[in-house]
Amino acid sequence: MDVKRWLDGVKPRPTTARFIAEALSRKAGTTFTLDDIGLASVVTPETLERSLAHGGGISDVGSRLLGLTRRDLAEDPVALQSVVVPDAWGESLIAWLLSRPEPLPTRELARPSVGKWDVQAIRATTELFANMGFQFGGGHARSALVQYYNREVVPMLDGKFSEPVGRSLYAAAAEITELVAWTAYDLGRHGLAQRYFLQGLRLAQASGDRMLGGLLLADMSHQANYLGRYDQAIQLARAAQEGCRGVATATPMALFCAMEARAHAGNGDEVECARALLEAEKHFAKSNVADDPSWVGYFDAAELASEGAHCYRDLKRPSQAMEFVGQAVGLCDPMYVRTLAFDRLVQAASYVHMGEPVQAATLALEALDLAGPLKSERYLRYIRDLQSDLADYAEEGQVAAFNAAAIEKYSSSSD
Structure with missing residues (x-):
């Protein structure tokens, strides 16, 4: 009965799948993997761990992401509930800092054939889904994003392309991988998000775009800080700064310093937080939008002020937090509903710290109304x-x- 169900397309459980692979291996006198026997989409802890790896050739990334997205789309609990592995952050930042330019793979007979229009399509799609995330939260239309990523983007990584197109492809793929990671993070799927962030960093490394690599490290710093791993968050933010020094434009550097400030605030270190926040402000004062990569466009004066507000909320310095959050709310583009909701709740928390609970609750009620159907853990x-x-x-x-x-x-x- 089970065999008929498997032939009809029903996937066996992970344990059963491993037993099948082992039995076939013993019978044939060779080793069969789950991919070999057509059960690659069955989730196992072992196959999930492959997506934690940063090393290896760039050709490995496509297969890692293909397996990861299959598991993601299947909503298998083993993938969705996978845990963060802190050591993977340290290994990846060192590998990225010490990396050197690498040649792209040559695949004359590979398919699909990728051109510049394909890369432009990825970027346009990324922008579309990113804007929806800002307005409605990471949970909105996430399955559509991951399906597009799995079917359209990941196969291109193993395709045929010229050197310039290949570099652009890896950069565009890193950007959409970062977005897929953020949507998982926003939903509280932290192990899954970490694995996407790590593979996005590897793609950015292959593209040769150091600023984009810095962004992925800053994202990981944000996640580490959220999970209470403040020392690692500091290391990741500093790695982004050091790896991009002399290369990044002013706005990304401001972002990287702001992430360090957030981590120091979480650690309760007001002196170091203020220093990093001042560095962020100095960099931002030199910003020229025309020089910046498109992916940092969201990091404007309102976003920098919001970072300051979060810092002083965490430090329980309500007067400073109020000063920053007032700027953040006043400057924020109404399109960024999620950011505005966060800012209002930071403001409410600061009112509590000032001993004004009624005002805090009033603002919180406004935030509930503002957020609407926001899908964000x-x-x-x-x-x-x-x-x-x-x-x-x-x-x-x-x-x-x-x-x-x-x-x-x-x-x-x-x-």
Whole structure:
């Protein structure tokens, strides 16, 4: 019965798949992998670990990402609930810092044949999905993004292309990989996000774009900070700065320094946070949009102010946090709904720290309305953190109204 179901296309469980591969290997006197027997899409912890690797030839990245996206699209719990491996961050930043230019693979008979229009299509699609993420959260249309990435982008990595097209392809692929990673991160799928970030860094390295590699390291710093691994977050942000010194334009350098400031704030180090934040402001003052890569366009004055607000919220310095968050909200493009919702909740937390819970709850209610159907686990964490801050004021009318509204709106959301 089971064999008939497998022939009909039903995938066996991971343990069963491994037993099948082992039995066939013993029978044939050779080793068969899950890929060899057509069960590559069956998730196993072993195959997931391949996507943590940074080393090896660039040709390995396509197969790693193909396996990872198959598991992602199948929504297999082993992939979605995979854990972050902190050591992988350190290994990747060292490999990237010490990397040298590398030749692209030559594949005269490979398919598909990739041209500059294909690369432009990837960039346009990335921009489209990125804008949806800013407005509706990483969970919105994520399956469509990953499906496009799996079917259209990943196969190109093993295709045929000229040297200039290949470099551009790897850079465009790194950008959309970064977006796929962010959407997983935004949904709280941290192990999955880490694996995409790491492979995106490898693609950026192959493209020869140091600034783009710095962006991936800054992303990993952001995630490490979110997970409470502040020392590693500092290392990742500093690696981005050092690896891009003398190469990056001013705005990306401001971003990298801001990530370091966030990590110091998480660590409770106000002196180092202020120093890194000042460095970010100095770099940003030299920004020239015309010089910057397109992917850093979101990092404007409002975003820098938002980073400062987050820093001083974490340091529990409400007066400074209020100064920054006022700038952030006033300057933020209304398109960035997720950012505005975050900023409002940072502002609310600062009111709690100032001993003004009613004002905090009033702002939080506005944030709930602003967010609408925002699909973001990070946003839900802001809500939960604020509820915790307001726990001593639960009987206040406005605080009770906020708690009731949050429960009504998000009671079906899980941690």
